[in-house]
Each structure stands twice: as structure tokens, then as C-alpha cells.
Amino acid sequence: MSGGGRKTLKTLIGTYPHTAPLKSGALRSDRLDFEFTEVVPVWDGFKGMIRDDKYDVSEMAIVTYLLAKAHGKPLALLPAAMIGRFQHPYAIYNASKGPMTPADLKGKRVGIRSFTTTTGAWIRGILANDYGVDLDSIEWVTFEEPHVAEYKDTTQRAPEGRKIVPMLLDGELDAVLGESSGDPRIKSLFGDPQAEAQRWYAKHKVVPINHLVVMRAHDVAADPDSAREVYRLLREGKRLAGPASARPGSVRYRSQPAEPRDDRGVCVSAAPAAAPDLG
Numbered sequence: 001m002s003g004g005g006r007k008t009l010k011t012l013i014g015t016y017p018h019t020a021p022l023k024s025g026a027l028r029s030d031r032l033d034f035e036f037t038e039v040v041p042v043w044d045g046f047k048g049m050i051r052d053d054k055y056d057v058s059e060m061a062i063v064t065y066l067l068a069k070a071h072g073k074p075l076a077l078l079p080a081a082m083i084g085r086f087q088h089p090y091a092i093y094n095a096s097k098g099p100m101t102p103a104d105l106k107g108k109r110v111g112i113r114s115f116t117t118t119t120g121a122w123i124r125g126i127l128a129n130d131y132g133v134d135l136d137s138i139e140w141v142t143f144e145e146p147h148v149a150e151y152k153d154t155t156q157r158a159p160e161g162r163k164i165v166p167m168l169l170d171g172e173l174d175a176v177l178g179e180s181s182g183d184p185r186i187k188s189l190f191g192d193p194q195a196e197a198q199r200w201y202a203k204h205k206v207v208p209i210n211h212l213v214v215m216r217a218h219d220v221a222a223d224p225d226s227a228r229e230v231y232r233l234l235r236e237g238k239r240l241a242g243p244a245s246a247r248p249g250s251v252r253y254r255s256q257p258a259e260p261r262d263d264r265g266v267c268v269s270a271a272p273a274a275a276p277d278l279g
Contacts, residue, residue, distance in 0.1 A: 007226060008033040009056035012049065013213065014042035014082060017241040022233055027240065032229050042211075047147040049214070057230055060214045063118040064147045071150040074217040076227065080234040082211040087122040088193035088200065093175040094168050095187040100175060102131035102189055108174035109139045111164045115155050116146040118210045119178040126200070141173060 011034045013019050021027035023036055034057075039045035043061060048054040050068050059082050060075075068075055093100040105127070112120045127133040140155040143164055158167065165181050167173045175189060190196040201207075213234065220227040 006031060006033055007223075008035055009226075009230070010035050010037065010054070011057040012037050012039060012042065012045045012055045013057070013059045014211075016082065018234075018238040019082070021237045021240050027233060027237055029229055029233055032226060032233075050147045051149055053216070056215060056219065058214055059211050061118040061147075061211055062209055063116055063121045065212065065214055067116060067146070067148040067151050071148055073148070075214045076217040076220040078213040078215065078227065078231050078234070080213045080231060081209050082213060084207045084209040084211075086193075086197035086201065087119055087126065087208055088190045088197040089188060090119055090178050090180060091123050091127075091175065091189040091193075092168070092179060092181065092186050093189055094171065094185050096185040097171060097174075100187075100189060101191070102127050102133050105133055105175065105189075106137040107139070109141055109172070111141045111143070111158065111167060111173040111176045112178055113142070113164060114144040114146055115140060115142050115153055116148065116151060117178050122208050123177045130200070141167075 009032060013023070013036070015023060015038075022034065037045065037055070042059055045054075046058070046060055046064050049058040049060065050064065050073060060077075065075060065077055091102075114120070124135055128135055141158050142153065142155040143158045143162070146153055158164070162172075164173070164176055165179055165183075165186075168176045168181075169183060169185065180186075213230070215227055215230065
């Protein structure tokens with residue numbers, strides 16, 4: 001963050017309908033400029049913020065933020081939701097090996113990109129709280145290290161170079177969290193994930209948040225007006241993008257302009273049909 005006069009903030013945020021005005025320059029500030037770094041997918045840039053302090057403003061997975069705070073990382077969270085979604089479509093298994101439900105996971109090998117991914121944390125919570133699954137009875141297989149280096153990952157690491165969905169299709173994994181696939185052999189652990197998401201929404205009345213935005217805590221303390229301006233711009237971008245009604249069916253997660261979002265910027269692409277417009 002440069003000092004004196006106008007400040008230029010090194011910024012990592014994905015491109016969404018609600019961030020496009022800021023990133024294109026259509027939405028501008030009287031006091032701040034932004035130097036955007038493009039990382040696709042955006043979460044591949046989170047490690048750089050956590051470990052190397054690379055950005056003044058960064059989109060951040062909520063679980064990564066919570067782990068970073070638990071390990072003393074000086075971050076300040078802005079209440080600006082970048083991405084959220086219903087998580088049920090992202091727990092899958094290979095139906096050619098036989099049927100599977102959450103109750104069948106005991107003793108099974110379950111793959112997940114990294115144990116600390118936010119989607120994985122949401123789904124583990126759903127499995128434990130709604131289906132009574134003993135998470136300690138599962139053999140967890142991961143493919144990447146956590147963004148937070150201090151977190152002690154005790155999972156089994158997949159062989160170098162192997163990919164998560166191919167391992168599922170080859171029978172080396174029994175189920176996978178946090179992924180989707182168009183292969184006809186792949187089915188949802190929840191049977192009808194849209195119906196399960198609808199029931200979950202009826203109970204909790206929230207869309208699970210995946211990503212928010214962080215800044216360095218000492219920057220916010222030294223210049224709270226700049227932090228307020230960043231938050232104002234993010235809110236204004238959401239206002240300019242306009243509200244989007246929740247639409248069922250899509251299970252895409254990567255940043256795409258067509259993904260429907262509510263007027264707080266929450267992606268609702270996997271929302272059940274009964275979920276209202278969240279504005």
C-alpha cells in the first residue's frame with residue numbers, strides 16, 4: 001500500500017458481475033487506485049496472501065481466514081461476500097462400483113483437494129450434523145497442502161501427479177468432496193442434491209459463504225478510511241450488478257459472468273428452486 005496522496009492497492013479478487021465495474025475502471029474512487037493481479041482460479045492466489053503478504057486487498061476463503069487468524073496472522077475481514085453456494089452437489093461417488101450414501105462412508109477413502117478447503121469444511125459439517133457421519137472413521141486423501149503452513153495436516157497425501165476425479169473413476173477413492181464431473185458414472189452422495197439443499201435452506205435460511213475479502217490488520221488500523229472505501233466500492237459494485245433471483249441446476253463454481261448472484265454478491269448457482277431472492 002503506497003503512502004501519501006492517492007493510494008494504490010495491490011489487489012486479488014475474482015472477476016464476477018459485482019467486481020467487474022471496479023476491475024474495468026467503470027467504478028472509481030476519489031482516493032484509491034487498484035493494481036489487480038489475475039489468478040485463475042482465484043483460490044490459487046490465497047497462499048500468496050497468507051504466506052507471503054503479497055496483496056493489500058485479497059479475496060479469501062472463509063476457512064483459510066479462520067485458520068490464519070487461529071495461527072496469529074494479522075488479517076482484517078471485510079464483510080463483503082464474493083462467492084457462496086449450496087454445497088450438496090459437490091459430494092460425489094462412482095456409481096459403477098455400487099450405490100453409496102453418507103451412511104456408507106465409514107472406513108472409506110474419501111478424496112478432497114485440500115483438507116482445509118471451505119467446501120470440504122461445509123460438507124463435513126453437513127455429513128456430521130445432518131447425517132451422523134463419524135468423520136474420524138473416514139480415511140481422508142488430499143492432493144494439496146493447506147494455504148496456512150502452520151496447520152498440521154494429518155491426512156494421507158495422494159501420489160504425486162495423480163488427479164482426484166480420475167482416482168475416483170479408477171476405484172482408488174470411494175468418494176470425493178468439493179468436485180463435480182459430467183461423467184455418467186458419477187452420482188451425488190446425497191441422491192438428489194437439489195432437494196437436499198432445499199431442505200437445508202428451509203432449516204437454516206442461509207446461503208453458505210465460501211469467499212470474503214481481507215486486508216492487513218495493521219493497514220486497517222493505520223488507515224481505516226481506506227478500508228471503508230474498499231468496502232464501499234465492493235458494495236457499490238454489487239448494487240450496480242443488480243439482484244439476481246436464485247436459479248437451480250448449475251453446479252459450476254469457477255468464476256463466470258453468467259453465474260447468478262444475489263445483491264450481496266453471493267453466487268446462488270446451485271440454489272434450490274424454493275430459495276428466495278436473497279436481497
